[in-house]
Amino acid sequence: MPSTRSRFSHRHLLALCTFLVPLGLLAWLGQTELQRQGLAARTALEREARTFLQGAAGAVEQQFDRLPPVLARSRELLVQLGALRTAVQLREQEGTAALQDVLLLDEQLALVWPDLTLQNPTLSLPFARDARQGGDETAITNALQAADLLLTTGQLREGADLLQHLVQRLEKATPADSSGQRRPDDPELTARFRLGSARRALGEAAAARAEFETVRAATVYLRTRRGGSLTEQSLLGLLAEASLAELGATADCVELLRAIAEGRRDGPADGLLSALAARLAERVPSADPLHGDAQALLREERQRAQTRSFAGDYDGILKSDLRRRLLRQKAGGGEPGGDLELVTTLGNAATLLWVRDATAPETERLRCNRVALHFDLGQLLGPALPQLAGGTGAFVLSILDPADTPIVPPPAAVPADYVSPSTEVRGLTLRAYPANVTRVLADTQAAARNRTLLLVALFLTALGGALWLWRSVSREAELAALKVDLVSRVSHELKTPLALIRMYGETLGLGRARDAGQAAQFGGVIAREAERLTTLIQRILDFSRQQAGTLRYAPARVDLTELARNVCAAYAPHLEARGATLVDCVAPDVRVDCDASACESALVNLLENAAKYGIEGDDEQEIELELRAGAGTAVIEVRDRGRGIPEDELQRVFEGFYRASNAGEVRGAGLGLSLVRHFARAHGGEVTAAARPGGGSVFRLVLPLAAGPPPESGKPATDAPSPAPSPPPRP
Numbered sequence: 001m002p003s004t005r006s007r008f009s010h011r012h013l014l015a016l017c018t019f020l021v022p023l024g025l026l027a028w029l030g031q032t033e034l035q036r037q038g039l040a041a042r043t044a045l046e047r048e049a050r051t052f053l054q055g056a057a058g059a060v061e062q063q064f065d066r067l068p069p070v071l072a073r074s075r076e077l078l079v080q081l082g083a084l085r086t087a088v089q090l091r092e093q094e095g096t097a098a099l100q101d102v103l104l105l106d107e108q109l110a111l112v113w114p115d116l117t118l119q120n121p122t123l124s125l126p127f128a129r130d131a132r133q134g135g136d137e138t139a140i141t142n143a144l145q146a147a148d149l150l151l152t153t154g155q156l157r158e159g160a161d162l163l164q165h166l167v168q169r170l171e172k173a174t175p176a177d178s179s180g181q182r183r184p185d186d187p188e189l190t191a192r193f194r195l196g197s198a199r200r201a202l203g204e205a206a207a208a209r210a211e212f213e214t215v216r217a218a219t220v221y222l223r224t225r226r227g228g229s230l231t232e233q234s235l236l237g238l239l240a241e242a243s244l245a246e247l248g249a250t251a252d253c254v255e256l257l258r259a260i261a262e263g264r265r266d267g268p269a270d271g272l273l274s275a276l277a278a279r280l281a282e283r284v285p286s287a288d289p290l291h292g293d294a295q296a297l298l299r300e301e302r303q304r305a306q307t308r309s310f311a312g313d314y315d316g317i318l319k320s321d322l323r324r325r326l327l328r329q330k331a332g333g334g335e336p337g338g339d340l341e342l343v344t345t346l347g348n349a350a351t352l353l354w355v356r357d358a359t360a361p362e363t364e365r366l367r368c369n370r371v372a373l374h375f376d377l378g379q380l381l382g383p384a385l386p387q388l389a390g391g392t393g394a395f396v397l398s399i400l401d402p403a404d405t406p407i408v409p410p411p412a413a414v415p416a417d418y419v420s421p422s423t424e425v426r427g428l429t430l431r432a433y434p435a436n437v438t439r440v441l442a443d444t445q446a447a448a449r450n451r452t453l454l455l456v457a458l459f460l461t462a463l464g465g466a467l468w469l470w471r472s473v474s475r476e477a478e479l480a481a482l483k484v485d486l487v488s489r490v491s492h493e494l495k496t497p498l499a500l501i502r503m504y505g506e507t508l509g510l511g512r513a514r515d516a517g518q519a520a521q522f523g524g525v526i527a528r529e530a531e532r533l534t535t536l537i538q539r540i541l542d543f544s545r546q547q548a549g550t551l552r553y554a555p556a557r558v559d560l561t562e563l564a565r566n567v568c569a570a571y572a573p574h575l576e577a578r579g580a581t582l583v584d585c586v587a588p589d590v591r592v593d594c595d596a597s598a599c600e601s602a603l604v605n606l607l608e609n610a611a612k613y614g615i616e617g618d619d620e621q622e623i624e625l626e627l628r629a630g631a632g633t634a635v636i637e638v639r640d641r642g643r644g645i646p647e648d649e650l651q652r653v654f655e656g657f658y659r660a661s662n663a664g665e666v667r668g669a670g671l672g673l674s675l676v677r678h679f680a681r682a683h684g685g686e687v688t689a690a691a692r693p694g695g696g697s698v699f700r701l702v703l704p705l706a707a708g709p710p711p712e713s714g715k716p717a718t719d720a721p722s723p724a725p726s727p728p729p730r731p
């Protein structure tokens with residue numbers, strides 16, 4: 001069938017709009033609803049997070065509200081106990097464990113206590129290798145090293161004798177001054193301290209005490225003479241003093257421990273002082289009445305060392321931040337003084353520094369203008385953190401200091417599009433994160449998946465609808481063109497037989513036949529043309545019902561051999577009358593399951609097509625019909641020596657109303673081969689056309705051989721045209 005061009009009419013456009021507009025509206029409504037649901041979910045999540053943050057802020061404020069009583073108690077204790085003991089006592093009270101240190105500051109926020117200028121962290125216990133080199137000092141150094149080796153290996157007596165010899169040698173090298181007093185130099189003090197340690201290890205307590213006393217007295221003199229500077233001799237003196245206390249009564253240990261705790265021995269590094277204090281406290285047994293005092297002094301010493309350590313951080317880091325706050329306070333027109341709060345992170349610890357004005361007694365007694373209390377923010381917020389940051393609810397809390405350093409870090413996995421709500425309280429930034437991140441991620445992915453599925457479904461629906469509409473429009477256009485073509489071809493095909501019938505009928509009716517023979521001839525023409533007209537009308541009806549799908553075959557077991565022979569016998573005279581000779585070659589016992597009448601009609605159509613398109617002027621046209629059984633199929637071939645079919649049209653000749661381009665003036669509607677193909681496919685077979693070597697065409701009809709019992713008689717198969725009757729022999 002010739003291709004037709006499909007185009008939309010106004011009615012088609014209206015149908016398309018009627019389909020696409022509601023679909024687009026549905027897509028918009030669906031997308032809007034999904035967005036609304038997503039927005040509602042996010043709004044609900046944010047509202048819950050805000051509620052959670054309000055509770056968290058209240059919990060943080062509640063913890064900060066515990067600080068004013070601590071400040072009040074510090075005012076009560078500071079003048080009486082001093083900064084060190086105030087810190088120790090406050091830390092031991094219930095509810096104030098977060099307090100770490102108490103600092104005393106001047107008006108410019110500089111340190112008043114502890115005084116960091118008294119400490120020389122480079123001082124340590126001198127070893128023999130630290131002695132000066134050169135001249136006699138080399139021999140002294142060698143002697144000290146040899147003595148150290150003997151003492152280390154347990155040869156105490158040999159080491160003590162070597163040190164005694166060295167001390168005597170150094171005494172001779174250092175004569176008395178003009179006042180008659182001899183002052184030992186540094187090497188002699190080192191040798192005497194080691195000698196005292198060796199005597200003590202040997203159990204010679206009196207001799208050891210004498211050596212330690214000499215070292216202590218000499219270091220006191222040297223420190224006084226050098227203007228109180230911190231030297232290695234001051235450390236030797238402190239160690240000698242500790243050794244004397246250990247050799248004496250427990251009261252001596254407690255007294256030296258008190259001096260260290262009160263800062264009256266602030267020369268060596270705090271670590272060494274703390275270690276020395278711990279050793280002195282161990283010398284006081286638990287049964288001793290002074291044991292409680294020793295432990296209290298040890299706690300004070302540890303607090304002193306901790307406070308001095310924090311004071312170093314304050315002086316190097318926090319002081320400048322506090323001063324900037326104080327300047328902003330003054331620039332803003334605020335009254336000088338008042339409490340200052342500083343939240344920061346030092347190392348891995350979150351710190352709160354609360355600075356208050358000193359009271360008049362504190363200023364008078366302690367010579368300070370402000371008092372700073374250092375709190376561990378983690379301990380301060382500790383009671384509230386398990387519930388807020390532990391993930392026991394719907395949200396977890398993250399806490400950041402003013403520099404955005406995490407005090408409580410956020411969860412490791414957070415949705416990429418999640419914007420955490422936040423609030424600020426006391427210089428801290430609180431952020432809320434969902435506790436069940438997996439559920440939030442799943443909800444986000446589900447929402448994205450739903451939107452994607454909606455869009456894909458709507459796209460596929462729109463595409464399917466458009467394709468269906470296009471197919472419908474195209475089919476409608478094809479049917480319209482088919483109707484036009486059918487009317488045109490049928491009108492053309494009907495004109496000739498009707499004209500002949502009318503002409504010869506009128507001739508007979510007017511009695512113009514010359515004789516009975518001519519009348520019989522005219523009657524034969526009328527009969528032949530009437531038969532041709534009947535066949536044409538039957539084919540048109542069959543084709544119409546084929547297109548409408550209203551016909552069905554009635555397959556039965558058919559002896560195709562017998563059917564083919566009957567068709568050849570009946571149709572051979574008709575072909576001979578048209579100048580063609582039929583040669584058949586039929587294999588025996590070929591059986592198929594098909595509609596016998598339809599099969600007969602298909603064979604007749606193939607034979608008539610071969611005869612119709614013979615070469616003009618060829619009076620010896622030969623048509624061959626061959627039936628053979630192949631591999632599970634029955635093959636019928638009709639071969640002719642006619643004008644053939646162009647190669648590019650071999651498949652199109654089976655389309656309805658299509659005629660080959662070389663058909664010329666041969667009469668025909670182009671329906672016969674279309675009906676043959678429909679019959680073949682309805683029975684599971686196929687029909688093809690091919691060029692015959694030497695000229696002509698070969699039509700091959702293939703049907704499946706019968707297998708198993710024959711189908712039930714009268715049972716419908718597939719849609720099929722009714723068979724056209726075989727034309728009778730031409731008279």
